[in-house]
Amino acid sequence: MRKLIAGNWKMNGLLAELEDVASICEAVAAHPSVDTALCIPATLIRSAAGRFADMAIGGQDWHMAASGAHTGCISAEMLADAGAKLTIIGHSERRAAQGESDADIRGKALAAKRAGLAAILCVGETEAERDAGRAEAVVLGQLEGSMPDDAASEWISVAYEPVWAIGTGRIPSVEDVKAMHAAIRGALVARFGTDGSNIRILYGGSMNGDNAASLLAIPDVDGGLIGGASLKADKFLPIVAAAAAA
């Protein structure tokens, strides 16, 4: 399976940072065996998608309706219209700060499909849930509740992102990542049959140039969702190189 390394810029990036998108795009072109994407602020999508055709440009959130009386919101169709090819859904920062439920996330996944966007659907446990021995139950529960019934490998990927590993510099042990990805794979195959083995499962949470090779070598780790280390080419490129070598 081709690995996918996707960057999540979160709420970072003014027009001036398009130069960083350009450097990243130029750098990743050296590794055509890896699929790469950058999910950037909606305000930059039109400029970036028009200028850097070699790397997929994506969004991070939208309203699940196609149009209507939703002041301040944008739709999946608008992201696609601006040139986005994919989007993140269900990131823990949105689950926590915007109160997004599994049902909301499932609705957004369907809206992404409707608009022709690929989706990276995030799941992950908090530290308290892991300490209580509930990590796998929480993650599989989120997966069950937020993956739509017609999910298919051609448009959806899953990202396992332990909440306590995001932006902290801490990562789970290789054994814990292996066990969680195997559990997610098992659930995908049980629900979607053969196609469940083709759905990419990314790891996210403090992935960087130092730990990428060992994380990407774990069975069923089919790529990474990268926050902080996706903002600059010199941090992002070593992760893409590790994926190319894995």
Ligand code: PGA
């Ligand atoms: P991080 O973020 O790489 O900065 O930990 C990952 C994410 O939130 O997707």
